[in-house]
Amino acid sequence: MDERQHPNHHGHAHSHGHGRHAHDAAPGSFGDSAGLADLLDLDIEILDACFTDVTRRIRKASAEQPPRRLVDLGAGTGAGTLSLLACFPDADATAVDVDPQMLARLAEKAEQRGLGARVRTVQADLDAAWPELGPADVVWASASLHHTADPLRALGEIGRVLRPGGLFALLEMDGLPRFLPDDLGFGTPGLEDRCHEAMAKETADHVPHLGADWDAVLATAGYTVVDAHTYDIRLAGADLPEAAGRYARGYLTRVRAGLADALSPDDLAALDRLVADDGPDSVLRRDDLIIRTTRELRLARPA
Numbered sequence: 001m002d003e004r005q006h007p008n009h010h011g012h013a014h015s016h017g018h019g020r021h022a023h024d025a026a027p028g029s030f031g032d033s034a035g036l037a038d039l040l041d042l043d044i045e046i047l048d049a050c051f052t053d054v055t056r057r058i059r060k061a062s063a064e065q066p067p068r069r070l071v072d073l074g075a076g077t078g079a080g081t082l083s084l085l086a087c088f089p090d091a092d093a094t095a096v097d098v099d100p101q102m103l104a105r106l107a108e109k110a111e112q113r114g115l116g117a118r119v120r121t122v123q124a125d126l127d128a129a130w131p132e133l134g135p136a137d138v139v140w141a142s143a144s145l146h147h148t149a150d151p152l153r154a155l156g157e158i159g160r161v162l163r164p165g166g167l168f169a170l171l172e173m174d175g176l177p178r179f180l181p182d183d184l185g186f187g188t189p190g191l192e193d194r195c196h197e198a199m200a201k202e203t204a205d206h207v208p209h210l211g212a213d214w215d216a217v218l219a220t221a222g223y224t225v226v227d228a229h230t231y232d233i234r235l236a237g238a239d240l241p242e243a244a245g246r247y248a249r250g251y252l253t254r255v256r257a258g259l260a261d262a263l264s265p266d267d268l269a270a271l272d273r274l275v276a277d278d279g280p281d282s283v284l285r286r287d288d289l290i291i292r293t294t295r296e297l298r299l300a301r302p303a
Contacts, residue, residue, distance in 0.1 A: 143171065
């Protein structure tokens with residue numbers, strides 16, 4: 001697929017907290033929940049092409065057993081839930097998240113699209129006792145499994161939720177997206193590299209499974225991978241969607257809040273210029289943004 005096409009409405013993102021999304025690990029722990037929800041909605045626009053292809057692959061893998069019941073683990077603001085419902089018009093979905101505000105926004109979006117009757121929301125922490133979610137034909141987890149304290153335990157629970165022959169769709173990443181050139185024209189070159197290094201230190205204890213070898217984890221849990229694909233997303237220049245500046249500003253604002261005690265005063269000042277509402281250096285005005293991120297898809301069935 002061509003990831004350079006302009007996205008428009010699907011996607012998943014992150015929040016920091018076990019059992020829900022985190023559009024790329026750290027930012028969910030930085031800042032307010034409402035701001036995170038806005039960022040997740042922007043993520044839907046940016047990664048539309050990726051999620052369109054993911055749902056196509058799920059549909060192909062489910063051709064012999066079209067799903068009637070879907071579960072979205074770490075549903076966030078509903079990218080996966082709504083994408084799957086659009087892909088499978090005869091199916092109902094259960095959306096699970098730890099954050100009631102996320103679920104409220106998801107339910108509102110489902111109602112606006114005439115899908116309210118097909119969506120059930122469940123507030124749950126996937127590191128605690130699991131609610132009754134099955135039986136399901138497809139379980140989807142995007143940017144949420146790495147937030148669980150024990151992915152093997154979660155995979156065991158997923159295996160119990162799935163009907164025989166059911167499909168687990170895992171979409172994961174190894175870190176935050178990148179947006180900036182090395183030399184911004186101000187400050188010390190390499191700001192984004194330093195931010196990523198600092199975030200890695202900040203989150204190492206909280207999110208140890210970010211960037212895990214998911215093929216090995218799935219195999220250990222007794223799953224057989226039936227489809228695997230890497231989405232190497234690079235959007236620049238004319239290929240950038242209209243929301244690119246707001247997307248970059250949302251991430252960098254959360255990074256600025258989370259790393260206030262970890263970066264030098266000069267780097268913090270540079271971030272302030274980048275996330276400003278206005279000004280020639282704001283990411284809302286820059287013409288050199290590049291969105292770079294990677295997603296790993298695994299479709300698998302438990303033994």
